[in-house]
Amino acid sequence: MPAAALKPKPTQSTSRRPVLLDLPYQPVEKRPLPPGRPREWYMTHNRRLKAMRLAIALLDSGVYVPNQAHNETIRSTAEAIGVHPPSDTTCHMVRALIRYSR
Numbered sequence: 234m235p236a237a238a239l240k241p242k243p244t245q246s247t248s249r250r251p252v253l254l255d256l257p258y259q260p261v262e263k264r265p266l267p268p269g270r271p272r273e274w275y276m277t278h279n280r281r282l283k284a285m286r287l288a289i290a291l292l293d294s295g296v297y298v299p300n301q302a303h304n305e306t307i308r309s310t311a312e313a314i315g316v317h318p319p320s321d322t323t324c325h326m327v328r329a330l331i332r333y334s335r
Contacts, residue, residue, distance in 0.1 A: 283319060284326035290314050291331065299328040 266275060290310050296302050304324045311318055319327070 280323055280326065283316060284323050284330055286314070286316060287311055287319060287323070287327045288330040291327065296331070299332045302328050302331055 307324045
């Protein structure tokens with residue numbers, strides 16, 4: 234195989250062009266969950282999805298460290314993006330996601 238075929242193609246960096254974000258969150262099309270799983274699986278799955286949505290919205294709004302993501306901050310972000318207020322457990326998951334995204 235020629236060496237030219239192995240070289241990665243250059244991509245344009247987003248740091249060189251502005252990225253416009255009007256809203257911090259845009260909901261995606263929902264799909265039905267697979268049937269036949271225990272109820273706890275669906276509850277955990279939905280909690281993780283909600284935590285990911287909130288973590289992404291917080292990162293887009295400038296909250297980069299878990300110390301800045303207090304429960305009130307997370308709940309106000311949830312209200313801003315149209316998500317039901319999260320529980321304390323979900324807020325804890327959001328902070329964990331922000332912590333381990335580095």
